[in-house]
Amino acid sequence: MAIWEVTSRLSDLPDFMFPSFTQVMATLFSGLISGQILVAIGASLSRLLIGFTIASILGLVLGYLIWRYKLVEDTLGFLVTALQSIPSIVWFPLAIIWFGLNDFAILFIVTLGATWTMIVNATSGFKNVPILYQRVAKSLGSSGIHFLRTVILPASVPQLISGLRIAWAFSWRALMAGELLGAGVGLGQLLEAGRALGQMDLVISVMIIIGVIGTIMDNVLFLRLERNVERKWGIRT
Amino acid sequence: MYLSIKGIEKSFPHKERGTVKVLDKIDLEVEKGQFVSIVGPSGCGKSTMLYLIAGLEKADQGTISINGKTVTGSGSDRVVVFQEAGLFPWLTVLDNVTYGLLLKKIPKKEAEQKAIEMLKMVHLGNYIHSYPHQLSGGMKQRVSIARALVMEPDILLMDEPFAALDEQTRMVLHKELLDIWRKTKVTIFFITHNIREAVLLSQKIVVFATRPGKIKAVFTSKDSKDGVVPSDVTLQLEKQILAELQDEIEKVLKEEMGDDYSFKTNSVSRDTSGDMGSHI
Numbered sequence A: 001m002a003i004w005e006v007t008s009r010l011s012d013l014p015d016f017m018f019p020s021f022t023q024v025m026a027t028l029f030s031g032l033i034s035g036q037i038l039v040a041i042g043a044s045l046s047r048l049l050i051g052f053t054i055a056s057i058l059g060l061v062l063g064y065l066i067w068r069y070k071l072v073e074d075t076l077g078f079l080v081t082a083l084q085s086i087p088s089i090v091w092f093p094l095a096i097i098w099f100g101l102n103d104f105a106i107l108f109i110v111t112l113g114a115t116w117t118m119i120v121n122a123t124s125g126f127k128n129v130p131i132l133y134q135r136v137a138k139s140l141g142s143s144g145i146h147f148l149r150t151v152i153l154p155a156s157v158p159q160l161i162s163g164l165r166i167a168w169a170f171s172w173r174a175l176m177a178g179e180l181l182g183a184g185v186g187l188g189q190l191l192e193a194g195r196a197l198g199q200m201d202l203v204i205s206v207m208i209i210i211g212v213i214g215t216i217m218d219n220v221l222f223l224r225l226e227r228n229v230e231r232k233w234g235i236r237t
Numbered sequence B: 001m002y003l004s005i006k007g008i009e010k011s012f013p014h015k016e017r018g019t020v021k022v023l024d025k026i027d028l029e030v031e032k033g034q035f036v037s038i039v040g041p042s043g044c045g046k047s048t049m050l051y052l053i054a055g056l057e058k059a060d061q062g063t064i065s066i067n068g069k070t071v072t073g074s075g076s077d078r079v080v081v082f083q084e085a086g087l088f089p090w091l092t093v094l095d096n097v098t099y100g101l102l103l104k105k106i107p108k109k110e111a112e113q114k115a116i117e118m119l120k121m122v123h124l125g126n127y128i129h130s131y132p133h134q135l136s137g138g139m140k141q142r143v144s145i146a147r148a149l150v151m152e153p154d155i156l157l158m159d160e161p162f163a164a165l166d167e168q169t170r171m172v173l174h175k176e177l178l179d180i181w182r183k184t185k186v187t188i189f190f191i192t193h194n195i196r197e198a199v200l201l202s203q204k205i206v207v208f209a210t211r212p213g214k215i216k217a218v219f220t221s222k223d224s225k226d227g228v229v230p231s232d233v234t235l236q237l238e239k240q241i242l243a244e245l246q247d248e249i250e251k252v253l254k255e256e257m258g259d260d261y262s263f264k265t266n267s268v269s270r271d272t273s274g275d276m277g278s279h280i
């Protein structure tokens, strides 16, 4: 930070291109206090939450169908592996044509970004449920929905969590890309506004926020979730 | 007859040979409340037979019926104790044991009471709130036995339940199993590698031949047992069973080690524990 401060003050670049650390911090604080940044954070996170929830549900349902039915595995399962390799931002032009340049288009690519990974992880999670657990449950009289709820789902929790973690990373990136190109409020839009107005201090403030949110989600939320399960199950102590 | 097994045949798909016949024309009758043991070389289809009775696998041919009703799927009237404990790692010991009871729509309070009682019986009263990974292998197996017994099944299907336990725990559990069996009159279908265990516990011992699995011989043994001390009678029976098994063991070894291998001896004494099968 000191280096940043010094190089910025000594460099020939004007302030709006290479703002100093103190300047960025000042913008960050005033942005947070005035609510401009907070509103953007709220908008971005709510998009992410909605997209992520839809993706998780879709992933679980389709993952279940692929696991359960050979026909679905041969068709949809194959398709998913192919589609998975397309970065979800590539869908944006299509999304704009379908939904227009609005929240829906962004939500669409955010959801898509997480869905493939969730499907793949849910499928392999279900497939890897030890046959012993399945036999135990059946022998004790479990079947149908109860069997899914009390054996298949909990037994694949570790894999589902790591799926969530990867899916989160994908949809977070998709969200930023989508917002940058898209419309409405959001962190990506704020970045774009900062660029358009030549406010580099705002751009860097938003970048810091993005980094902080990413780190919190990944290291605090998902890692902790993973550790908790591992500790409880005794996978790793 | 209570448990009636008629003309059971079962094949599994095999990579090189297409299919492999695992069970061939199995006929077996078991009376209500009988303690039956199955011994036989590794891979002869004992577990498969047990899964068929449990309704966890489907036979290609033949029928299994209990009290005249044909078995079509799994049900909590027949509970399995597997060779590995198979406790759910996401549930506490107590929740593992109440799992089946709650499925039977027994109220939670009552289910927990029953589970705790049963866990005390297998000497795990202090571990009800532990998670499975905090228990030793033997303790886990005792939980899995408690989980099965608490269901009060009509038929208890046990697949080498004590194989992984130390000698002392095994002896304690032998005694407890016999106590429970006498008290509840549950029908027990018990798979073991240990001839002595079979002889000390059961009233009827079925020897399986291998490739494909067939019934080779059936022995019956006197009723009163304490499950611990061998007598002249049980030793004699052990010898007879071992003699029957030797052919089969030789067959397996020849297949695995080449034709010139010979295992057959005329003396039984070289294996004093009678734990023939575990060397296969």
Ligand SMILES: Nc1ncnc2c1ncn2[C@@H]1O[C@H](COP(=O)(O)OP(=O)(O)OP(=O)(O)O)[C@@H](O)[C@H]1O
Pocket (backbone or CB within 6 Å): B012, B013, B022, B040, B041, B042, B043, B044, B045, B046, B047, B048, B049
């Ligand atoms: N699901 C399956 N698919 C293919 N082959 C199987 C399957 N289950 C069992 N087999 C085969 O069937 C044969 C009998 O298996 P099974 O587990 O019944 O033997 P076992 O008598 O219980 O042996 P052990 O004493 O070692 O437990 C084995 O050769 C095994 O490879």
Ligand SMILES: [Mg+2]
Pocket (backbone or CB within 6 Å): B046, B047, B048, B159
């Ligand atoms: Mg077996």
